[in-house]
Amino acid sequence: MKRISRLVQPEDLRDLLDRPPRASIAYVRGGRLVAAPASFRHDGGRYLVAPIGAPPGAAPRDGDTAMVLVDDGVYSLQLRGLRLRGVLRPAADAGWFELAPEKTIAWDYARMHERAQP
């Protein structure tokens, strides 16, 4: 059986990774769910992220599992983005982390296509 899918490969959204209009991050720290807007850079295949305005005492730490969302668009045919889930490791720049992705999901509503259900 086939259904319409919006999923694409991360490489299909290279322009979004290189020039992200916005990014967000979610992680769990001390049993508390934290979400914040974030700065994001895609640098030579590495994903670098820096939370903006994390609540006091709730900044992410080395080894935290996080999900980073990079998305764009408002209306149906504009919607596209990536969600990257992985572990945070401190990067060279203060306040920045490198996310080693364990799972990546990318979508683009302008590229909807038929796909066989698994």
Added chain:
Amino acid sequence: MTAPPRIRARGKIARIATASARGTPQIMPLWWVSAPGGRIRMTNGATSPTVRNIAHDARVTVLIEDERDGARRVLRIEGTARYRPGRRVLLATLLRQLAKYHLAPRALAGAVRHPRRVPAMLRYYVERSDSGVIEVTPASVEIVELG
């Protein structure tokens, strides 16, 4: 009981964060509409990770962009969520989404520019008609300045 803080934001995408039973974070972008009592509503599939997470832990954080006097900022809304599968609340939410997202001039312009993409888009939504409503009751709202 104090009323939830009223959410006023110009951003049209709500980024809702949840945590799984194992503490794995999840964040995804959804359309949102205001609801009675200061709540906000989003539609989502019954089997989505976000809905499954809410069933385990109702605490959520929602990020919505805003802009005031040329300054960009994000509202960080912490609250609790529940999933409402009923047809009545779904229909009410979909009607509000229709006005806000599908009938907006820019949305219609996109469909006119790319008419061949419209059938696939409509089929996509029909195939996912098992959706329900995530209803968030805000407990606090914080402004994060983006500079």
